[in-house]
Amino acid sequence: MHFEVVGKIEQVETIAVGGSIRDIMRIRRQFGPGRWRKLKGIARVRTGGGSTRNAEVHWYEAHGVGKKKMKIKRFLS
Numbered sequence: 001m002h003f004e005v006v007g008k009i010e011q012v013e014t015i016a017v018g019g020s021i022r023d024i025m026r027i028r029r030q031f032g033p034g035r036w037r038k039l040k041g042i043a044r045v046r047t048g049g050g051s052t053r054n055a056e057v058h059w060y061e062a063h064g065v066g067k068k069k070m071k072i073k074r075f076l077s
Contacts, residue, residue: 002048003072009057012041027060027068034062045072053077 016038018024027036040058047053054077059070 003045003055005057005070006044006046006052009041009043012039014039015058021060031060031062031065031068034065036060036062040073042076 014037016022018036021027021036021038024036028034038058038060040056043055043057044052045055045057053075055075056073057070058073060068062068
C-alpha cells in the first residue's frame with residue numbers, strides 16, 4: 001500500500017534495538033551499518049486512494065541514515 005505521512009508522528013516508542021530486531025542482517029545489508037532501532041508511532045496518513053486517516057506506523061531508523069521501510073500496521077478509528 002502506498003501512503004504519505006501528513007504532519008508529525010506522535011507517541012513514538014522504540015520496539016527493538018540492534019540484535020533484538022528480527023531482520024537486522026537484511027537491514028544492515030540493504031542500508032548499511034549503524035545503531036538500528038525499530039520504532040512505532042501514531043501518524044495521520046494519506047492513502048493511495050486520497051483518504052486521510054490516523055494509523056499506527058512502524059519503521060526502522062539509524063543515526064545518519066534516517067527512516068527506512070515505513071509501513072502501516074493498523075488504522076485507528
